[in-house]
Amino acid sequence: MxxxxxxxxxxxxxxxxxxxxxxxxxxxxxxxxxxxxxxxxxxxxxxxxxxxxxxxxxxxxxxxxxxxxxxxxxxxxxxxxxxxxxxxxxxxxxxxxxxxxxxxxxxxxxxxxxxxxxxxxxxxxxFDRYLVLVADSRHARLFSLYMGDFEEEPDVFMESEVPDRVRVNISMAAGSGHAGGKVYGGIGDKRIESHIKDQIHKHMKTAADKTFEYFKKKKFSRFVIGTPDDKARPWLKAHLHSYLKNRLAGEFNANPSMPDTDLKNAAMETVARYERENENRIIDALFEKSASGSMAVLGVDPVIRALRKGQVHTLVVESDYRVKGYACHEDHVLSSRQEDCPVCGAPMLEVGDLIDEMVGEAILHSSEIRHVFTAHGEFEKYHAGALLRFSMQ
Ligand SMILES: [Zn+2]
CATH class of the missing domain: 3.30.960.10 (eRF1 domain 1)
Structure with missing residues (x-):
């Protein structure tokens, strides 16, 4: 569920x-x-x-x-x-x-x-909830993509908002050069061509507007578009509200008549690429900030110290890394070494997964938590890092 x-x-x-x-x-x-x-x-x-x-x-x-x-x-x-x-x-x-x-x-x-x-x-x-708009010159469909579930959002678009008789390849309508020249030669044809363009623009605008309303209403966080690899994409993007443009996580080649599984795979690939880039950005920030000053720390022990001081804004952990550690749950003290709790003096208990304990502490501090799912050579030496709210003195 x-x-x-x-x-x-x-x-x-x-x-x-x-x-x-x-x-x-x-x-x-x-x-x-x-x-x-x-x-x-x-x-x-x-x-x-x-x-x-x-x-x-x-x-x-x-x-x-x-x-x-x-x-x-x-x-x-x-x-x-x-x-x-x-x-x-x-x-x-x-x-x-x-x-x-x-x-x-x-x-x-x-x-x-x-x-x-x-x-x-x-x-x-x-986890970002993605709204996925798949559109061509005549049809549009909306899907939500969230934690791996891809579901159509029904009843947002009316079927066939562009009339049947303008069912024309958009590249003919919009194309310059020989294709346009051959098909639309005369002055009358020019008028038909411009009529079709108007209809398609109207369709794109409706699709863009309804998508924007739906995005806000259902509180999605990111947006992805799938269109045929032709003029449809720039036309659609021209009509997108700037709010949506700012939340655009990626684009892929598709058309609304493709099977849902193909659309799902294409959308998931696009989102995965975006999330990988996002991961890279956070890891770059970790390395830059820890090198240039004191607004980030790298490594399990420094992160544990930052957690204790409530400094952690964003905890970054390697998702599959596990290491044993020690904890006093009474006093929220963690350690990578066996020692007595500095607060109550009792020996700290061994815990099977120290990173999990760190995540738990970060939740208590309302820190953001980023799990790094892909391999990053440099980061793998440290396993954990944190962007700080205030500097380490
Ligand atoms: Zn204690």
Whole structure:
């Protein structure tokens, strides 16, 4: 199930009929992780907490929800493909919501009065929702592309806004040189040609205007266009609102009659290229700023220090890098070395994935988080970096 802001708000607003808590489960199902072990360990910790803070009857009701989750995990979650994170929200009153997402986050099980929606809200912030307009001289279609889901947005355009009789190859209408000369020779033909041009411009303007309205209404963040490789693209772009032009992430060759899967692949390639460029820009900024001053840091230990001081504006982590570390969750202290917590003095606990812990801390600090998915030779030496809100003194 695709997640939108509206659903997140709904989840935040949800009020149970009883005083029983909401169970929020985030299960990291990224291969090759051992999902059963992760779930068992999360449940084990949660059961201990429940037996301490709830009476026997309440604990029994929560236990029934845990059982339902365990059964569901065995029957469904463990068989999922193309999913990296499963989020389940459930309570003893029968409330059940599940989201399957193609990006991973640390696994956690939270038993609180309200749903724990912060990780999902981070994902929403992190992933751009793309509106994709596919248009030629006569037709236009709109699609949304979000976390790998490509869906048509119906009822935005009327079918065939340009009349049938102007169903002419746009290159004939707009082309100069021999094609135009051969087809449209006389003065009468010139008038037909100009009429067709008017019709196509009208169509392009309608497509551009309706796309702009829809983009704003549904709060998309980025925009992509697919058109035939001819005059259609400059004509369409001429009619685009500057707001959309500024959010244009890329263009690809297509026409509205192509199969949806081809359109999806072309759009996803375009978006992937844009996101790679975006990644490069952030990594360039990391290196430039850390070299020229103190507004960025590189490396796990410097980033941990910056997190503790609340300096991190944007945390950048290599998405597949894992390293063991140490943590005092009481005091939000992380370390790459085994040592005592500098705040409470207790020995710090070993954690399996220090980067996940850093992401968790960054969420608490409302930092932006960028996962670097592609290989960057220089960055791979550091695994983590951060753009800072204020400088390191
Ligand atoms: Zn401590």
């Amino acid at each position: 695709l997640i939108y802001n509206e659903q997140l708000e709904e989840l935040a607003r949800y009020k149970a009929a009883t005083d029983d808590p909401m169970i929020s489960l985030y299960l990291n199902v990224t291969p090759p992780g051992d999902v059963s072990t992760q779930l068992n360990s999360l449940l084990h910790t949660a059961r201990n907490e429940i037996s301490e803070k709830m009476d026997a009857e309440g604990a029994e009701r929560v236990e029934r929800v845990f059982n339902r989750i365990e059964k569901h995990a065995k029957n469904q979650i463990l068989r999922l493909k193309n999913t990296r994170l499963v989020a389940v929200f459930a309570d003893s009153g029968g409330f059940w919501q599940e989201y399957r997402l193609p990006v991973s986050l640390p696994g956690q099980l939270v038993v609180e009065p309200k749903a724990c929606i912060r990780p999902l809200s981070t994902l929403l912030d992190e």
